[in-house]
Amino acid sequence: MKKVILLLVDSLLPGPLEKAMERGEVPNMSAIAETGTFIKRGVTLLPTMSCVVDSSIITGCYPDEHHVPGLMWYNPKENRIVDYGSSFGITWRLGFKQVLQDVIHDLHSKHLSKKVTTIYEDLEKRGLTTGNINFGVYRGKSEHTMKMPFLLNLMTKFQLNNKKVKGPNILTVGKLVKGELNKPYDINAPSSVFKRYGLNDEYTIEVFQEIVRQKQLPDFTMMYFPDLDQAVHKKGTKFAIDSIQKIDKKIGQLLDALGGPEKAMEETIWIILSDHGQTDVKEGIGQIPLPEILSDLTIHNLRKPIDSATMDVVICNNERLTYLYFFRMKKDKIMEALLADSRIDFVAHRNNQQITVEKRDHDSNKKKDLKLVYSETGDYTDPYNQTWNISGDYQVLDLHVKDNRIDYDDYPDALKRLQAAFFGQRTQDVLVVTAKPGYEFQSQGSANHNGGGSHGSLHRQDSEIPIIIGGTDKKPKYPRIVDLKKFILDLIH
Numbered sequence: 001m002k003k004v005i006l007l008l009v010d011s012l013l014p015g016p017l018e019k020a021m022e023r024g025e026v027p028n029m030s031a032i033a034e035t036g037t038f039i040k041r042g043v044t045l046l047p048t049m050s051c052v053v054d055s056s057i058i059t060g061c062y063p064d065e066h067h068v069p070g071l072m073w074y075n076p077k078e079n080r081i082v083d084y085g086s087s088f089g090i091t092w093r094l095g096f097k098q099v100l101q102d103v104i105h106d107l108h109s110k111h112l113s114k115k116v117t118t119i120y121e122d123l124e125k126r127g128l129t130t131g132n133i134n135f136g137v138y139r140g141k142s143e144h145t146m147k148m149p150f151l152l153n154l155m156t157k158f159q160l161n162n163k164k165v166k167g168p169n170i171l172t173v174g175k176l177v178k179g180e181l182n183k184p185y186d187i188n189a190p191s192s193v194f195k196r197y198g199l200n201d202e203y204t205i206e207v208f209q210e211i212v213r214q215k216q217l218p219d220f221t222m223m224y225f226p227d228l229d230q231a232v233h234k235k236g237t238k239f240a241i242d243s244i245q246k247i248d249k250k251i252g253q254l255l256d257a258l259g260g261p262e263k264a265m266e267e268t269i270w271i272i273l274s275d276h277g278q279t280d281v282k283e284g285i286g287q288i289p290l291p292e293i294l295s296d297l298t299i300h301n302l303r304k305p306i307d308s309a310t311m312d313v314v315i316c317n318n319e320r321l322t323y324l325y326f327f328r329m330k331k332d333k334i335m336e337a338l339l340a341d342s343r344i345d346f347v348a349h350r351n352n353q354q355i356t357v358e359k360r361d362h363d364s365n366k367k368k369d370l371k372l373v374y375s376e377t378g379d380y381t382d383p384y385n386q387t388w389n390i391s392g393d394y395q396v397l398d399l400h401v402k403d404n405r406i407d408y409d410d411y412p413d414a415l416k417r418l419q420a421a422f423f424g425q426r427t428q429d430v431l432v433v434t435a436k437p438g439y440e441f442q443s444q445g446s447a448n449h450n451g452g453g454s455h456g457s458l459h460r461q462d463s464e465i466p467i468i469i470g471g472t473d474k475k476p477k478y479p480r481i482v483d484l485k486k487f488i489l490d491l492i493h
């Protein structure tokens with residue numbers, strides 16, 4: 001049995017990667033693809049945000065089942081916003097203690113549904129070993145102890161220090177959780193507060209090298225490279241090629257630990273993929289100011305508690321997608337304000353099993369409102385064999401329908417991904433709003449990627465990802481992230 005290694009490269013964009021491969025600029029990734037498959041356009045989840053995608057990679061299901069609906073979302077049970085660190089400005093307002101608690105602890109042990117199992121839990125049940133180096137979501141069966149650096153201890157009032165977390169057999173979360181190996185070891189890679197306490201590519205590489213050196217490579221290892229995401233956010237998608245070459249060199253370091261690409265592919269199976277794409281944000285005019293658009297309504301202030309008796313709307317910003325939680329019967333008023341803005345792509349809402357997606361055509365002379373209504377199971381079948389009941393204007397989600405068959409174009413796997421974003425919520429009183437290409441949402445404390453890149457939406461620029469598989473000729477059933485868990489479980493037996 002070959003051991004399996006999955007490497008998630010945040011924001012590895014399919015277009016630039018394909019070009020770099022054609023030009024021979026990424027020899028290591030090419031060598032891996034030559035011993036397997038290169039899926040150029042795989043499909044991720046919605047919102048196209050790492051924590052949602054990571055939860056789907058380890059559970060093999062959509063957010064409707066794993067219940068992590070966004071980077072930022074409203075939890076009515078605790079009447080508060082959950083945020084896994086979307087921006088410094090938002091973290092500052094919500095409080096460092098809460099955000100750290102959410103991302104380090106609650107995401108894994110509270111928010112990720114207990115009704116679904118993770119790939120670590122499944123493999124460990126079969127008596128197999130598992131490892132996680134810096135990958136974002138890590139619930140497993142083995143207990144580990146968190147050691148918080150001094151500054152984080154101050155911010156969290158020492159409440160997370162020495163806290164137990166359940167993860168795979170070997171768990172590394174930067175400096176916070178040190179993977180236990182047979183022999184003691186030190187990691188020299190940067191791990192200061194500015195290098196995110198070891199949540200960086202170099203740290204991931206060094207821990208992997210150490211595990212291999214100590215001959216303790218688990219049957220399945222999940223690794224994460226976070227650095228590329230930051231580069232694309234800052235400079236935009238056109239600068240991705242240079243950065244992709246750097247990533248390829250780093251992958252070379254991992255392969256060298258196993259004796260070089262050839263030996264590595266003979267002895268192990270590799271899966272390298274991205275969690276989402278990115279879309280360029282127009283310089284100077286790319287921000288959609290939600291507080292301005294919703295100025296007639298009472299918007300929740302992030303610094304204050306949520307009071308549904310005096311507030312109309314809670315904004316949970318996921319960059320190019322926003323969740324708007326509405327109170328006091330203000331749904332229609334909010335929708336009208338949003339549809340009037342030509343930078344908004346669509347507004348969707350839920351009524352029990354039914355999803356309605358609305359769009360205003362601002363381009364034609366007469367402003368036209370379009371509406372698509374759908375629900376699961378029906379006479380229409382999509383490329384993933386999911387069936388739907390659909391009516392209204394198919395162009396709202398760019399559906400191409402012929403002989404009861406649905407094909408997707410601008411919005412890959414649109415119907416299930418959008419539905420699952422609603423069904424993963426703890427309330428029905430929410431609108432899903434997305435930005436057109438070129439734009440992202442601006443709200444209190446949100447990140448600003450002016451002239452850079454952003455993601456979050458249903459559009460294919462945010463949603464299409466490359467998947468490179470090496471060391472096996474097998475492929476997942478469909479080229480979607482939700483199909484990877486079963487694929488890996490079938491590979492390891």
Ligand SMILES: [Zn+2]
Nearest residue numbers: 011229233455
């Ligand atoms: Zn990002």
